[in-house]
Amino acid sequence: MHILITGAAGMIGRKLTERLVIDRALAGQPVEKLTLIDIVAPVRPAGFSDHVKTRAADLADLGVAEKAISERPEVIYHLAGVVSGEAETDFEKGYRVNLDGSRALLEAIRKTEGYTPKVIFTSSLAVFGAPFPEAIPDDFHLTPLTSYGTQKAMVELLLADYTRRGFLEGVGIRLPSIVVRPGKPNKAASGFFSGIIREPLAGQEALLPVAESVLHWHASPRSAVGFLIYAAGLTREQLGDRINLTMPGVCCTVGEQIEALRRVAGDRVAARIRKAPDALVERIVAGWPRRFDPKRALSLGFRVEKTFDEIIRAHIEDELGGKVG
């Protein structure tokens, strides 16, 4: 099986690549070849180099999508895109990359005779916009309040139509907020959800810009990769027409996140969180969805951590070699 990953240099892309190299199989088929594309050339995974092509390219550029699929990969993970903040500050770039780049990929597939790959697309909870019910059902409407969310929702619609027409077999995976993100703190408004766990575990102070009552929907990077792997095994019959799915997550308050950190790593570590209220972050976070009722994804067999404790332990195992700093 030949697998193409767009946006392969990103955090999820790298972890997905690592997992595929370890598993050497996807949906019961051996993985024979990986093609990794991103704006910057993705790093070659160790131990599988002979079977990996990497390329720096922008899908929205002329001819790039055609070239990307010219060897007819059976499975395409379409993760490429500019992030929420950038899509909001650079309107044209957001539409060019997130919408036009995705459409170029789908069009290249449609125009390739007798080729109907599985296309697994990472969508986002940003397709939803406040006000929300207590728990958002699978049939809740998409009223995004960012350009990023708009672009993701538009690609979901395209993916469903191209699937219905038989040009490809699409699945849209609406990822929860991914915590604990490895690496350095970033300026994303959501950064603190990871920061208040990651920094204390690494022996550093973390700032908490919101109240402990803030509720949110989380999954670990490990679960995110698990969703993408699992999606590849679903059949067209299982999915039906509604191919865009809200993933399960762990719903908890910031206070519950901190309690979980205390249980997993002790008082000394949890004490490294310092309150630093930020009205802007509070306001942004207030517009985000908090809790879902993802019946369809659960009934299709998608699984996530059961508690925030498990999310923290996954981070300690996967990123810290099992050790707490």
Added chain:
Amino acid sequence: MHILITGAAGMIGRKLTERLVIDRALAGQPVEKLTLIDIVAPVRPAGFSDHVKTRAADLADLGVAEKAISERPEVIYHLAGVVSGEAETDFEKGYRVNLDGSRALLEAIRKTEGYTPKVIFTSSLAVFGAPFPEAIPDDFHLTPLTSYGTQKAMVELLLADYTRRGFLEGVGIRLPSIVVRPGKPNKAASGFFSGIIREPLAGQEALLPVAESVLHWHASPRSAVGFLIYAAGLTREQLGDRINLTMPGVCCTVGEQIEALRRVAGDRVAARIRKAPDALVERIVAGWPRRFDPKRALSLGFRVEKTFDEIIRAHIEDELGGKVG
């Protein structure tokens, strides 16, 4: 006030033009100028010719959208598009006209400094796809089952994002099935909803391809124009972020349509309907939405006929000079 109508040669476009020429005002402002665009040059309305420009042009062609808005019309009615059947049989044309043409218009507006017109877009119930709840609420998700519905849903998303960003003031109007459509029978699967009223009233036989129990959501052409006129008077504050609105309609079965025809025009007229079951039409219609709970549109003040009898009477008044054949 200068008003631009795209798709002005279509049925709704013509009726909207007539109404604006009669009213000579919109949202409390005098109508000074009309620009009418369509693929074929729209007919100049009688009695207002000095103030009307007509043009045959395709918004998806390079430079057409820029030219269309070069005189900065304050209100734009964007009705242009290929219909459902054509968007399904000609995939590329559907996306080119319905999506790219609309996006070209929005982009031309965005790139015009200091210009934020009101843009009233005719969307469709085709943005919804079965299975449905008993009555579809305003916050039901969009899972179109046609390329036409996909394109309409994508433009709704764009319109909301461009509105949120302050590039324009958009309103998306999801029209019910418009009955009684004047003119000749057509091959649209929905054609019989109009045909079973229009033909008998004109002294002709009409075929009924579905069971009398089929339930549907109707509004007269007069109401459709009324929605579009009313939308121009709504403020950004009234609309909020959720600018795409399902319009109210008259929900009734085919049997109730026939009973209404009998009440309005007598047994002799109603007897001109002949049952001619068509499994294909039955199947297509089964996928369509039937009943809505359009709370938001009603609370914003949109109004429709109260009964199907009124819809028939509107047809008799507007198209038949008050006479039944």
